[in-house]
Amino acid sequence: MSAETNCIFCKIVAGQIPAKKAYEDEELLAFHDIHPWAPVHVLVIPRQHIATLTEVGTEHEALLGRMLGLAPRLMKELGVTNGFRTVINTGRDGGQEVYHLHMHVMGGPRPWLKG
Numbered sequence: 001m002s003a004e005t006n007c008i009f010c011k012i013v014a015g016q017i018p019a020k021k022a023y024e025d026e027e028l029l030a031f032h033d034i035h036p037w038a039p040v041h042v043l044v045i046p047r048q049h050i051a052t053l054t055e056v057g058t059e060h061e062a063l064l065g066r067m068l069g070l071a072p073r074l075m076k077e078l079g080v081t082n083g084f085r086t087v088i089n090t091g092r093d094g095g096q097e098v099y100h101l102h103m104h105v106m107g108g109p110r111p112w113l114k115g
């Protein structure tokens, strides 16, 4: 497991920066976005530092599957009953701000009207 010194999400994984956690296991962590765009807005990240979706290879397919598979379970647990959005911003043109792979999962009433 690699930790990038200046990566804010690696610091959350390491417990050096607080986060409101929604889920964790040996591979994944989910926590509430600090600037939510929707009533329920969590970020699902791998513990392992992968900068961006363009860096994933076939060895990461199971991990990506687990990230996506967690989304509906998390939303159900957080009381989201009417659907949600999953978003991965990738690279500069994709609007990525934090270069540690993360999937936004946004639920609650009409999340697309925010952010």
Ligand code: AMP
Pocket (backbone or CB within 6 Å): 008, 017, 019, 031, 032, 033, 034, 035, 036, 043, 088, 089, 095, 096, 097, 098, 099
């Ligand atoms: P992106 O544009 O996809 O890279 O989004 C990065 C997201 O990380 C933004 O929605 C930020 O609000 C969120 N974020 C940045 N720092 C933190 C933090 N310390 N805790 C929780 N969310 C954060």
Ligand code: ZN
Pocket (backbone or CB within 6 Å): 003, 004, 007, 008, 009, 010, 011, 048, 049, 050, 099, 100
């Ligand atoms: Zn990182």
